[in-house]
Amino acid sequence: xxxxxxxxxxxxxxxxxxxxxxxxxxxxxxxxxxxxxxxxxxxxxxxxxxxxxxxxxxxxxxxxxxxxxxxxxxxxxxxxxxxxxxxxxxxxxxxxxxxxxxxxxxxxxxxxxxxxxxxxxxxxxxxxxxxxxxxxxxxxxxxxxxxxxxxxxxxxxxxxxxxxxxxxxxxxxxxxxxxxxxxxxxxxxxxxxxxxxxxxxxxxxxxxxxxxxxxxxxxxxxxxxxxxxxxxxxxxxxxxxxxxxxxxxxxxxxxxxxxxxxxxxxxxxxxxxxxxxxxxxxxxxxxxxxxxxxxxxxxxxxxxxxxxxxxxxxxxxxxxxxxxxxxxxxxxxxxxxxxxxxxxxxxxxxxxxxxxxxxxxxxxxxxxxxxxxxxxxxxxxxxxxxxxxxxxxxxxxxxxxxxxxxxxxxxxxxxxxxxxxxxxxxxxxxxxxx
Numbered sequence: 001x002x003x004x005x006x007x008x009x010x011x012x013x014x015x016x017x018x019x020x021x022x023x024x025x026x027x028x029x030x031x032x033x034x035x036x037x038x039x040x041x042x043x044x045x046x047x048x049x050x051x052x053x054x055x056x057x058x059x060x061x062x063x064x065x066x067x068x069x070x071x072x073x074x075x076x077x078x079x080x081x082x083x084x085x086x087x088x089x090x091x092x093x094x095x096x097x098x099x100x101x102x103x104x105x106x107x108x109x110x111x112x113x114x115x116x117x118x119x120x121x122x123x124x125x126x127x128x129x130x131x132x133x134x135x136x137x138x139x140x141x142x143x144x145x146x147x148x149x150x151x152x153x154x155x156x157x158x159x160x161x162x163x164x165x166x167x168x169x170x171x172x173x174x175x176x177x178x179x180x181x182x183x184x185x186x187x188x189x190x191x192x193x194x195x196x197x198x199x200x201x202x203x204x205x206x207x208x209x210x211x212x213x214x215x216x217x218x219x220x221x222x223x224x225x226x227x228x229x230x231x232x233x234x235x236x237x238x239x240x241x242x243x244x245x246x247x248x249x250x251x252x253x254x255x256x257x258x259x260x261x262x263x264x265x266x267x268x269x270x271x272x273x274x275x276x277x278x279x280x281x282x283x284x285x286x287x288x289x290x291x292x293x294x295x296x297x298x299x300x301x302x303x304x305x306x307x308x309x310x311x312x313x314x315x316x317x318x319x320x321x322x323x324x325x326x327x328x329x330x331x332x333x334x335x336x337x338x339x340x341x342x343x344x345x346x347x348x349x350x351x352x353x354x355x356x357x358x359x360x361x362x363x364x365x366x367x368x369x370x371x372x373x374x375x376x377x378x379x380x381x382x383x384x385x386x387x388x389x390x391x392x393x394x395x396x397x398x399x400x401x402x403x404x405x406x407x408x409x410x411x412x413x414x415x416x417x418x419x420x421x422x423x424x425x426x427x428x429x430x431x432x433x434x
Contacts, residue, residue, distance in 0.1 A: 062090060172336055183226050224343065276296035
């Protein structure tokens, strides 16, 4: 009698041999040869059964291919031994969430044939085989449908008919609106995402009312950052947020695009600018930044906005979107004879220290070096002060629903809203919180 192999007495190995596990996988798992697996399955009388299963899937056994993209996908060469009456199990078989997809009924194609197969008992039987081909699409839930409608509005109709506004010969000026620190997804003592949306859109509405009355030559919307709350800045965020990161991004995109819809018809030039920030940073884990300063959700939102607005040149051809140069965290832009710098503000140790940071940037020839006005956020409080050769620092209040963090840290609180002012030839006017 030949010597028995140790695996012949291993219950785990024998369980794999008796299962539907592929021969190749068994060989890799147990470091054995193809012949060894075949011989053991022959001894157990499983070879014919395994072949029958391959030819005629039974029960939950399904074979085939699936392709998936952003909008849906397609099943092809899908074979089963039973008619498919519940597509949910097919989606689950391919590790797809059946709650997220639905079959497009008129795309289903089916064929059927019969085949002889031998069971483990040695008897032969006739089995029915079914082959399917079907397309499927992602289900747009209520929130997703609402977000999709925003993009449709950008492609098509706008809040008001775009019109050209004649430049004022008595002195063109720019209206500046600063939606700082929305921190979408955060909850605090004044509410959460629903309250944030209502207030932010109300602020844009007030800006539109000002523009209708005063007819600016340009409107600049400056986002100093922290548009989303994120989930990886502090350990408490998963418990205190009311939106996941993807929903935070969608909400900010909705707010900003709606604000542009309101303001675009009211000036011949509209500009949107955004910079990176600490809450906006893409992080690989808690507090660990994943890449350089441009791995930022706020900048990603700005880039998505640029593409969305390009889809409707007739309505938004006069709207531009600006982000910092590679590796830079700040930027500057020239409007109505005034150079404005934009930075988040977390680079300084406090709101009153931003001017000192700016001095160093000027000496280093950085993006804000030639600015006459510097706009910042981050500190959840309103500041205005003069530095250097009559330059001005504006620290914007936040648009979020209160910051108990800042109030507990500094004892200060500030009216929530957007900073707004006008500028011309290096000077400013109409400073207010809207």
